[in-house]
Structure formats: C-alpha cells, structure tokens
Amino acid sequence: MTVVARYEEVARSLSQRIEDGSYPVGSKLPTEVNLADSYAVSRATVRSALDSLERLGMVSRRRKIGTLVESAQPTSGYMRTVTNMNDLVQYSVETRRLVLSRDEVVADQALADRIGGHAGDAWTLIRMLRLGELGEELPVCHTDVYLDPEVAAIVGDRLERPDGLINEIVERCTGRLTDRVEQRIRACALPKGLAAQLKAEAGSPCLEITRRYVESSGAVAQVTVSIHPGDRFDFNVPMQRQR
Incomplete structure (x- = not known):
C-alpha cells in the first residue's frame, strides 16, 4: 500500500484542474486561505503543494499578486x-x-x-x-x-x-x-x-x-x-x- 502525503494529493488535484482548463494559463489560483478551506487542510499543506507545482513550472507566486498559472503541463521536471x-x-x-x-x-x-x-x-x-x-x-x-x-x-x-x-x-x-x-x-x-x-x-x-x-x-x-x-x-x- 502506498501512502500519499496530503500535500501531494492537493498538488495532484490542482495540477489536474490546471490541465483540464479549470484554472487556465494566465489566471490566478484561489488564495492559500481559500484553498486550505476547500481541501480541509492547513495553509502549510497548501504551501507545500504550491511549492511542488512551482518547481514543475506550472505556477509562479508573486508577492502582492498571488499564484499565477504559467503552464498547463509540467515544463521543468523536478528541480x-x-x-x-x-x-x-x-x-x-x-x-x-x-x-x-x-x-x-x-x-x-x-x-x-x-x-x-x-x-x-x-x-x-x-x-x-x-x-x-x-x-x-x-x-x-x-x-x-x-x-x-x-x-x-x-x-x-x-x-x-x-x-x-x-x-x-x-x-x-x-x-x-x-x-x-x-x-x-x-x-x-x-x-x-x-x-x-x-x-x-x-x-x-x-x-x-x-x-x-x-x-x-x-x-x-x-x-x-x-x-x-x-x-x-x-x-x-x-x-x-x-x-
């Protein structure tokens, strides 16, 4: 049995929603607070999930702007x-x-x-x-x-x-x-x-x-x-x- 960390589940869900166009390229993801409420997790878990997506090149996070969708597919593998x-x-x-x-x-x-x-x-x-x-x-x-x-x-x-x-x-x-x-x-x-x-x-x-x-x-x-x-x-x- 494979145990998947909660932040991995959140990251996977978000990546799927980005890929299917629910969050199109150029759009902003919901705030960390809203995502934490939606997935019933802590903000720390949300941050870890967003870290994963950022390393994959799918999102970028900008101060005072939020999390922007950059690509519908992973662009950089794992870095x-x-x-x-x-x-x-x-x-x-x-x-x-x-x-x-x-x-x-x-x-x-x-x-x-x-x-x-x-x-x-x-x-x-x-x-x-x-x-x-x-x-x-x-x-x-x-x-x-x-x-x-x-x-x-x-x-x-x-x-x-x-x-x-x-x-x-x-x-x-x-x-x-x-x-x-x-x-x-x-x-x-x-x-x-x-x-x-x-x-x-x-x-x-x-x-x-x-x-x-x-x-x-x-x-x-x-x-x-x-x-x-x-x-x-x-x-x-x-x-x-x-x-």
Whole structure:
C-alpha cells in the first residue's frame, strides 16, 4: 500500500484542474486561505503543494499578486536546490527511491579511480532512481549506491523502502557515523544506458555527483554516484570573501 502525503494529493488535484482548463494559463489560483478551506487542510499543506507545482513550472507566486498559472503541463521536471547537508535531508524527504537492482561487485581500477578506494575492493552495488513528489513527473536522477558489504548485510532491505536519507539509514542500523562528506561534481554527457530510465536524450548535458561518506577513522562505508539531467537539479555554493 502506498501512502500519499496530503500535500501531494492537493498538488495532484490542482495540477489536474490546471490541465483540464479549470484554472487556465494566465489566471490566478484561489488564495492559500481559500484553498486550505476547500481541501480541509492547513495553509502549510497548501504551501507545500504550491511549492511542488512551482518547481514543475506550472505556477509562479508573486508577492502582492498571488499564484499565477504559467503552464498547463509540467515544463521543468523536478528541480531541487541543495546548499548544505540539511538540504540533502530535505531532498530525501521530497523524493522517493525506486530500487532497480542489487549486486555484489569487485572494483577494477577504473571504478576505484571513480569512487575512491583500491582495485579489488568488494562493494554491494544498489542501483536506483530518485522520483519526485508527483507520480507523473520525470525522474530526478539515477544513483549507484556502493556499500561496504558488511554494512549492506546489516542494512538489509531497508533501502528498498521509498523514503529517508540513505546515510541516516546506514548510521541508524550500524552505529557508524559520518564525519564528513567528500563531494565531487562534474559535467558529463548522459550515458546511453541511462537515457530511457531518466526519460532524457542520450548524450544530453548532465551532472555527475559523487559523494564519499567518511567516518572519523577515515573508513568509508558508502559512496553514491548520481547522474542528474542538467535541467533537473541545482547545486548552489555560497562564497564569501575572507576579511
């Protein structure tokens, strides 16, 4: 049984009414107060629903004007802005995992160069998609999760559940705490083998984000490699001049 958050139900209902012309492009949606009354939910739930529609490019919200309908169809897929570890936690709340496969692999030199460690290291590889809040939107990314086999054995099938941050699940199950995250971001072309899964054109621009979760001892229990189509993810790094 799939449990759908109330704000997702509201967002889905509003998107359907936009698509069928009940709220045509260029019109204004009812106020948050009116929507909350109509759906018998809180204003916070309405705001979350409108956030979802705004990320899909279907509406825009303007101060002192209200919420305007911009498109009858999603135009941007799912886009998430991440600036820190707290945003990663929120990112895991707002997206869902769909596990595709689970295998035992031994790193060759190419894989070791890509994720760190050494050729000959054993890993449990879990391949998955990250899906957005609404069932019909485009996948957010494809992720390869490399786990220490001992950690994978303890975690079991918990990663097959759709929600939660992988690192938090690992920490909770094993007691092995992450001290820091080493992250590498590079631009690349979307591999042909992932194009169909991500519903994007092979060779189109994408971001590859590799994260190594390092413990205080220097041990690494998990590494993730995520491929994001270029129009579905933002990563912002504030930089301030040192004085």
